[in-house]
Amino acid sequence: MRKYKTGYIASSEEVSSKSEIFGKYFSIIYEPKVIDDRIKDDYYVIIKTKDFQNARKVNQLIASSLSLIDARNFFTLDSIPQLVPLEKYNEEIPKSHSNVMSVGRLDIPEAINIATKASFKRKYYLSLLKYQLACELHSNDIMDLYPQYYNLSRNPADHLRIANAIIIFYSIIEELGLEIRASKKNPSKINGKWNPKIKAELESRLSKSNININETIDWSLRSTPTKIEKFKNLPLVKKSNWSTFNIRDSEILIVDAIAHVSWLRSKIASHKLNKAFTSLSIYDVANVNLLVRRLLLESLRMFW
Known part of the structure; x- marks a missing residue:
């Protein structure tokens, strides 16, 4: 050697x-x-x-x-x-x-x-490399997310970087085998609510990967709701302890966070971009980043 x-x-x-x-x-x-x-x-x-x-x-x-x-x-x-x-x-x-x-x-x-x-394991080392690449496109110092509001960027280049970072971050969820597995015959949602079979199957894979499905994750929501929020309401559990005034940070279940990121990737960040694309913010990409980070660390039995 x-x-x-x-x-x-x-x-x-x-x-x-x-x-x-x-x-x-x-x-x-x-x-x-x-x-x-x-x-x-x-x-x-x-x-x-x-x-x-x-x-x-x-x-x-x-x-x-x-x-x-x-x-x-x-x-x-x-x-x-x-x-x-x-x-x-x-x-x-x-x-x-x-x-x-x-x-x-x-x-x-x-x-x-x-x-x-x-x-x-291939899925882990590829996930690590993808994570760094996504962060290279867009990531924030943790202090940038300190509870205060940053105005939305008006620069399309910023939105493009955020969108493509989200696409790569989501691909890590797929790499880990923790994506939603549904079809037209067996959709993930029925009348706006979880299909119990799809949800249970996802929770089973999460648990097998050492992910605590009962522990919520904080989701950064700032100022008035964006176009993206108006398109898709988040099933929030409760407000975060520090939420006040225009800081609307809340807790969300892991399965619901994964479902939202899947929607965000498919309907906002990918394919032909619609007007809601201009509502992508540093908080959207940070939420996806921190979700993926937790999934990867817990899958590796590492904790921060």
Whole structure:
């Protein structure tokens, strides 16, 4: 197995175990950071795998895992931290990969845990990569969602980025096998209410994926209802604790959130765009983002 030093630097406070961590086709070890023959309190993250291409995939998974932890874009798909072979191996190293920055921050060991778990199943590692791509199109710092109102953008480019981020986020729900499975003969709703068979089948798949179907999720709703809200009323459970005046944030069941995102993807964000498309806001994409984040983290048995 060849060794490659990544640009990730983990804090000694978070590296609880120096044991080797094993993924499907690689392992990761921590080596003390040494500068001028002095050992620092931080650790280099070293990938052990058969070649540079595999190491690069692992490097990318760690970057995508950091995006999942933060619920926003930390790196773009093309700007992950540097990757340096620890010895001279007979292999081609892309030049575009030689001048990328290194990074030291919190949660790198947790990102590594997520990446190693995800590596064993195609649906998980593809979901991670999709998550980072969606965040690259549009994501918010958590403080941007602090209970206050941001006016709707009037720039069509913003709406397009939000719409396509929603499309990719929803595809993660499909990747995880947690989408609504209905047909014309067996629709998801009958007279505006859940078809009990469809709902029960979805709840069963959610439970098997370690998703707590009884725990609600907060849904950001701000100012007066948008065109999108007027098109489709949300089946809300109750107001969030902090809701007041024009902050209408509320709690919604996971199954109802998935149904709404499915509708939002199909009727608003995809295909030929209608006038309601201009009502897409940072809150719409943030709601979808945080729903998908929860589904992915709980499916991986990781919690934040």
